[in-house]
Amino acid sequence: MSDSPHSAQTTTPGEGAVRRFLRATEIDPRLLGMVGALLLIWLGFHLYGVWVLGEGSFLTPRNLWNLSVQTASIGIMATGMVLVIITRNIDLSVGSIVGVVGMYTGLLQVEWLPPMMGLGNPMIWVIAVVFGITLGALIGLFHGLLIAYLAIPSFIVTLGGLMMWRGMAFLASSGRTISPVDTTFALLGGGPYGAIGATGSWILCAIACAGIAWAMMRGRAARKLHGFALRPIWAEYVVGGISASVVVIATLVVNAYPWPKGILKDYYAKLGQDVPEGAFIAHGFAYPVIIMVAVVLMMTVLMTRTRFGRYVFAIGGNPEAAALSGINTRAMTVKIFALMGALAGIAAIIASARLNSATNALGDLDELMVIAAAVVGGTSLAGGVGTIYGAIIGALVLVSLQTGMVLIGFGDGSYRKIVIGVALVLAVYLDIVYRKRIK
Amino acid sequence: MVDRTGTPLVELRDISIAFGGIKAVDHVTVDLYPGEVVGLLGHNGAGKSTLIKCLSGAYRKDSGQILINGQEVEIRDPRDARAQNIETIYQTLALADNLDAASNLFLGRELVNSFGFVDESKMEAETRKIMGRLNPNFRKFNVPVSALSGGQRQSVAIARAVYFNAKILIMDEPTAALGPHETQMVAELIQELKKQGLGIFLIEHDIHAVMDLCDRAVVMKNGQRVGTVDVKDVTDDDILGMIILGKKPPQAY
Numbered sequence: 149m150s151d152s153p154h155s156a157q158t159t160t161p162g163e164g165a166v167r168r169f170l171r172a173t174e175i176d177p178r179l180l181g182m183v184g185a186l187l188l189i190w191l192g193f194h195l196y197g198v199w200v201l202g203e204g205s206f207l208t209p210r211n212l213w214n215l216s217v218q219t220a221s222i223g224i225m226a227t228g229m230v231l232v233i234i235t236r237n238i239d240l241s242v243g244s245i246v247g248v249v250g251m252y253t254g255l256l257q258v259e260w261l262p263p264m265m266g267l268g269n270p271m272i273w274v275i276a277v278v279f280g281i282t283l284g285a286l287i288g289l290f291h292g293l294l295i296a297y298l299a300i301p302s303f304i305v306t307l308g309g310l311m312m313w314r315g316m317a318f319l320a321s322s323g324r325t326i327s328p329v330d331t332t333f334a335l336l337g338g339g340p341y342g343a344i345g346a347t348g349s350w351i352l353c354a355i356a357c358a359g360i361a362w363a364m365m366r367g368r369a370a371r372k373l374h375g376f377a378l379r380p381i382w383a384e385y386v387v388g389g390i391s392a393s394v395v396v397i398a399t400l401v402v403n404a405y406p407w408p409k410g411i412l413k414d415y416y417a418k419l420g421q422d423v424p425e426g427a428f429i430a431h432g433f434a435y436p437v438i439i440m441v442a443v444v445l446m447m448t449v450l451m452t453r454t455r456f457g458r459y460v461f462a463i464g465g466n467p468e469a470a471a472l473s474g475i476n477t478r479a480m481t482v483k484i485f486a487l488m489g490a491l492a493g494i495a496a497i498i499a500s501a502r503l504n505s506a507t508n509a510l511g512d513l514d515e516l517m518v519i520a521a522a523v524v525g526g527t528s529l530a531g532g533v534g535t536i537y538g539a540i541i542g543a544l545v546l547v548s549l550q551t552g553m554v555l556i557g558f559g560d561g562s563y564r565k566i567v568i569g570v571a572l573v574l575a576v577y578l579d580i581v582y583r584k585r586i587k
Numbered sequence: 588m589v590d591r592t593g594t595p596l597v598e599l600r601d602i603s604i605a606f607g608g609i610k611a612v613d614h615v616t617v618d619l620y621p622g623e624v625v626g627l628l629g630h631n632g633a634g635k636s637t638l639i640k641c642l643s644g645a646y647r648k649d650s651g652q653i654l655i656n657g658q659e660v661e662i663r664d665p666r667d668a669r670a671q672n673i674e675t676i677y678q679t680l681a682l683a684d685n686l687d688a689a690s691n692l693f694l695g696r697e698l699v700n701s702f703g704f705v706d707e708s709k710m711e712a713e714t715r716k717i718m719g720r721l722n723p724n725f726r727k728f729n730v731p732v733s734a735l736s737g738g739q740r741q742s743v744a745i746a747r748a749v750y751f752n753a754k755i756l757i758m759d760e761p762t763a764a765l766g767p768h769e770t771q772m773v774a775e776l777i778q779e780l781k782k783q784g785l786g787i788f789l790i791e792h793d794i795h796a797v798m799d800l801c802d803r804a805v806v807m808k809n810g811q812r813v814g815t816v817d818v819k820d821v822t823d824d825d826i827l828g829m830i831i832l833g834k835k836p837p838q839a840y
Binding site for chain 1: 643644645664665669677680682683684685686694696697699704705707708711712
């Protein structure tokens with residue numbers, strides 16, 4: 149079989165260079181648009197700092213590292229919200245699930261387990277994590293059962309859940325803040341010790357680049373096997389090169405953010421040494437970010453490579469057709485909500501670990517950020533359309549707006565809300581315009 | 588000529604189904620032999636589609652028996668029907684508009700590789716093969732089916748029914764949305780499938796199409812069977828009389 153490139157590419161002269169490039173590389177133009185918007189936001193905040201405040205503080209290793217950590221819990225939940233919205237449902241309860249799961253995992257590791265197992269027992273954090281994810285999944289499962297088998301609209305079930313679980317979170321501890329959490333558990337929230345360091349980051353970077361190369365070669369081999377049109381070889385290199393560059397740049401950034409002086413002193417004091425001259429210990433990728441990347445990879449495989457993902461899209465496109473094709477749409481709904489709950493459980497673990505405490509306000513209003521992230525990332529509320537990577541970029545956009553406003557001195561909550569509100573509506577409008585033009 | 592001496596491929600015996608007190612299908616008995624096309628006729632609301640949905644698994648009958656090759660079977664959902672090699676082309680086509688042709692063709696029966704992952708390339712290759720046979724002009728393999736014309740969508744729905752080696756095919760107004768050329772293609776396909784020994788239930792409003800394509804016609808009215816006729820024994824007017832007046836000609840049984 150010959151390596152024939154796209155025939156269309158050679159037969160349509162007169163189309164613009166950009167369009168030709170997109171066609172050859174098969175990059176989704178909307179992905180490009182979202183990434184462009186994100187970079188513009190970043191640059192805008194940075195330049196505003198440079199010009200108006202005399203110091204650009206957005207595009208610094210420190211801020212970008214913090215941004216990545218802050219995005220983790222919203223981003224993880226947004227990947228699940230994509231499935232919920234694709235199947236024409238909504239989940240308003242995720243913020244409250246974060247609250248109740250965070251509270252019970254907090255109580256478990258601070259008040260219940262230590263008397264039994266001894267404070268600092270190395271199994272405590274493992275039990276807390278398993279418990280948190282399971283509790284989240286069970287709550288989601290319960291919502292799913294009500295939606296699928298009692299035919300109560302998801303809006304209502306999860307609106308009820310929004311209020312109920314928040315109330316439960318308060319009652320669980322009578323409104324107390326549970327703190328501090330297990331020391332190992334706290335690492336899952338990031339912080340200087342909650343990151344893998346420079347060497348670990350480079351190892352991860354190498355694995356990721358190898359993975360990209362492997363995935364691209366496998367994709368090409370599969371197309372060749374069935375005699376489909378291949379991407380021109382230069383396009384393969386461009387796509388692979390861009391993907392690898394993003395990984396390398398991210399690694400360089402997180403490795404350029406050093407531990408602060410206090411942590412250095414603490415670290416060397418434990419070793420019984422003085423802080424050496426010019427000591428530089430990089431953070432590297434934070435654990436919550438690594439967890440998010442792992443979740444994104446798994447969810448992407450789930451959505452694009454498994455029957456489950458196929459059925460999610462089919463149900464969103466035509467629920468009746470999906471049922472007539474023998475898909476058990478009710479069981480699917482239950483599974484999707486259980487998955488959403490489990491992801492909210494993971495988010496709760498990260499959020500409470502990051503705060504080093506469980507409060508009953510944990511995750512408050514997260515549901516709106518999560519839904520907004522999915523929608524900004526191109527998930528259609530009409531159902532049937534959405535991507536995991538879109539949701540992550542959407543989460544990055546929203547968290548960037550949030551932290552950016554703080555950095556340039558508009559930290560007051562009202563400004564942030566206005567900007568994020570405008571961004572949400574604008575993003576959806578641009579998406580509608582784009583879709584119309586495609587047709 | 589169809590040999591109707593052996594065991595019928597399908598027997599629907601005394602089927603009834605009601606929706607909130609309205610008897611949509613009222614003690615109807617129909618059979619179908621291998622290599623035969625049986626037309627189902629009647630006004631809108633006569634109960635044709637409802638009857639056939641009891642066979643395709645979309646509805647569950649209230650009473651009656653379904654026999655395949657003389658064996659009684661229980662059809663509770665579309666999966667049960669598929670397990671009996673019953674395939675259905677619905678009037679609405681039942682396509683997921685946001686998915687491409689291959690995804691629709693294999694919906695619910697995706698090909699997976701040894702890791703359990705959906706084998707997209709293989710499904711597309713298979714789709715290309717079958718579409719090459721059914722509709723050689725079909726080129727739009729990588730776009731959602733919402734971007735296809737009515738005829739192209741129809742051929743995806745037909746391909747889905749034919750690909751999985753159906754023994755019993757149900758076609759609910761397969762040509763309602765088609766132009767003359769595509770209608771002709773469907774007619775040729777029905778003849779070919781007949782030769783292969785499939786049994787086909789054809790729901791159709793167009794009497795001429797029924798006279799051309801079917802061996803027997805079953806006429807329904809108000810949920811009940813008016814009568815069954817051998818198409819070659821009757822005229823258009825006889826059938827029209829059955830549909831409109833519920834009048835049973837002497838040839839009918």
